[in-house]
Amino acid sequence: MPSIVIAQGGGPTAVINQTLCGAILAARRHDPSLQILGARYGVRGLTADNVVDLTAVPEADLHRLGNTPNSALGSTRDKPDPDTCSDILAALDRLDARAFVYIGGNDTAGTLELLRQQSSGPCHFVHAPKTIDNDLMENDHVPGFISAAAFVANALVSIDLDFRAMPGIHVAIVMGRHAGFLTAAAAGWQQSPDDAPHLIYTPEQPFSIPRFLDEVDAVYARLGRCIVSMSEGVQDEMGRPLTEALAGGAVERDAHGNLQLTGGDLGMEIQKALKSRFRKARARVDTLGYLPRGYIGVIDETDRKEAFAAGEFAAQSALTGSGSVVLHYDGDRIEPRLVPLERVAGKTRHMPDDFFAGSSAVSAEGRGYFRRLLPTRPDIFLPFV
Amino acid sequence: MPSIVIAQGGGPTAVINQTLCGAILAARRHDPSLQILGARYGVRGLTADNVVDLTAVPEADLHRLGNTPNSALGSTRDKPDPDTCSDILAALDRLDARAFVYIGGNDTAGTLELLRQQSSGPCHFVHAPKTIDNDLMENDHVPGFISAAAFVANALVSIDLDFRAMPGIHVAIVMGRHAGFLTAAAAGWQQSPDDAPHLIYTPEQPFSIPRFLDEVDAVYARLGRCIVSMSEGVQDEMGRPLTEALAGGAVERDAHGNLQLTGGDLGMEIQKALKSRFRKARARVDTLGYLPRGYIGVIDETDRKEAFAAGEFAAQSALTGSGSVVLHYDGDRIEPRLVPLERVAGKTRHMPDDFFAGSSAVSAEGRGYFRRLLPTRPDIFLPFV
Structure with a gap:
């Protein structure tokens, strides 16, 4: 039959x-x-x-x-x-x-x-x-991405509110091996430059810890808080994933040759760097990990x-x-x-260049794309902080 | 006036x-x-x-x-x-x-x-x-707890579904300094012993890494997956927080003398322990961190x-x-x-003894308490895995 x-x-x-x-x-x-x-x-x-x-x-x-x-x-x-x-x-x-x-x-x-x-x-x-990951060629966006993006956007709005109540620095480590769409998605809900995520680090843009610390410093000095969205797959100037650099090359790959990243290693390194630079600030790194990809x-x-x-x-x-x-x-x-x-087979779609405004921010073009996909941002009314 | x-x-x-x-x-x-x-x-x-x-x-x-x-x-x-x-x-x-x-x-x-x-x-x-934390004396439960508990319960149900599709071990590190209510809350949605969280570790029960690994081993052998909910504040047999033991005493405390825990350190230690015991299994540790406490x-x-x-x-x-x-x-x-x-002032309510069934599981009594508080579990229908 x-x-x-x-x-x-x-x-x-x-x-x-x-x-x-x-x-x-x-x-x-x-x-x-x-x-x-x-x-x-x-x-x-x-x-x-x-x-x-x-x-x-x-x-x-x-x-x-x-x-x-x-x-x-x-x-x-x-x-x-x-x-x-x-x-x-x-x-x-x-x-x-x-x-x-x-x-x-x-x-x-x-x-x-x-x-x-x-x-x-x-x-x-x-x-x-x-x-x-939203990383399939030929697609405007991919089924599964919007729900994951909504999870992350809700997370970053909520963490931002948390840190408006008490100052500090928060870094959310978000899944994303080669493409930063999920990490950057929350930018679609930004209504002012003071809205989180204040800094966005994706695999498409070179990442360095000293520059990251300087950028956090500037936001923290201005707002009393700094909310960061960072891809697990951020790479150094040489295009080498930071997690790989941290592990000294002793990393796992799956059958497709994909690096098995764990946000934990990156998170600990970022936590250490923040602690050494901002001794008195509340600084916290959380790995969203598996949560965004199938949150019921x-x-x-x-x-x-x-x-x-x-x-x-x-x-x-x-x-x-x-x-x-x-x-x-x-x-x-x-x-x-x-x-x-x-x-589509075996190819990776990256965030287009015009979605970026520098190495740690999303452009108006990029924000427009994510805003078109995301559901309406929940109403937020906090006139006193 | x-x-x-x-x-x-x-x-x-x-x-x-x-x-x-x-x-x-x-x-x-x-x-x-x-x-x-x-x-x-x-x-x-x-x-x-x-x-x-x-x-x-x-x-x-x-x-x-x-x-x-x-x-x-x-x-x-x-x-x-x-x-x-x-x-x-x-x-x-x-x-x-x-x-x-x-x-x-x-x-x-x-x-x-x-x-x-x-x-x-x-x-x-x-x-x-x-x-x-739900840790106020004299209260049946405390405003703020149910929403946080619902976040965690949704997370653990979702992670469980993820690992039904592909085998592995997942540990979610959950906020909770002295009281395990939030870590244990997802037990309220368990309908069978195969439902996550399969193992629950709270500050109320002594924790040891070797016993933890043995318990994970048993669940993983039985189900092909093991979903763990673990408090940031788990303590060794001496009542010493594991994070404090890991940090060699070099920890921060706030003005109230509360230990400043970071789930990251604990997470890395757990990740390392899992990797050394289960070399071939997918093993992942995520810190839910700030997410449960104000997720919009x-x-x-x-x-x-x-x-x-x-x-x-x-x-x-x-x-x-x-x-x-x-x-x-x-x-x-x-x-x-x-x-x-x-x-109420300065006192901490812990999970009652009769909420536990051994050191890593919640009793029927405990499940009943959490079930009474949680919203209805979302419908789940997966007849093939």
């Missing part, structure tokens, strides 16, 4: 299951003869024969599942070598797969492109986008809908060809389109 | 301004002849003559202010010595204060008790409770109302006498009552 196979790869997001839900419902609608199968733990589920039948899951259950954050089918960071690719293709063949929809980031798209190149069968390969308390409604629509479009497209679903913005509306996999 | 003075002390919460709002509106209602003054940055505002007139702030503005997290008047951790107490009392005298309502935790209550003892004037001293994205409605009611009751009580407002639970309803300041 012909089938469509769906899987999820990479780190989870708050809305990745909306995409799964949308894909299942669209597959049912567009070709009721297809069996709908879910591979558990990404492509691992195919080689390990760990597949669940989703054909008859009631629609109400699918919507409940869609509203639950984090990969419902399980995920993986495995990068298949050519042998494993053969095994995966053989499994797809055994399942009589006409389409394989893989929900994930640029590494997931890379896996699909490998499979597509090696495949000689009738199966189409479609990538449905998700990532909190802050799921954005637009993000939910776009993730669902991306899943629908992926399943529908997969009936006729291969490619990567991207969210296109025409200046007015967001709509999904299909582009060749190679334009 | 006779006045009532209001101030805020200690760390902020998500709903501390509801208490301010309630106090102002109740003062207006119960004695319209009173001038209503706000001391900025706690008692510091009195000695520094930094006082704002709140008498005529429009009610709509007060409600907006009430909905904004974190101390609207500013805060302080100063502990006044007898000389400073004299200065504060002289300032209250100059302001013709009939009542001083100070919103804060047990240190704030302690400051009020000092003032009350030293005062010979007509001013009443009333403490309105707030703290995310997660403000609990019950908490909001109780904080407002505590403020109303404080201002009303202050017209006739001194004391500490506490939230009393009669088995059915929560209602505010006034108790002598000395029963």
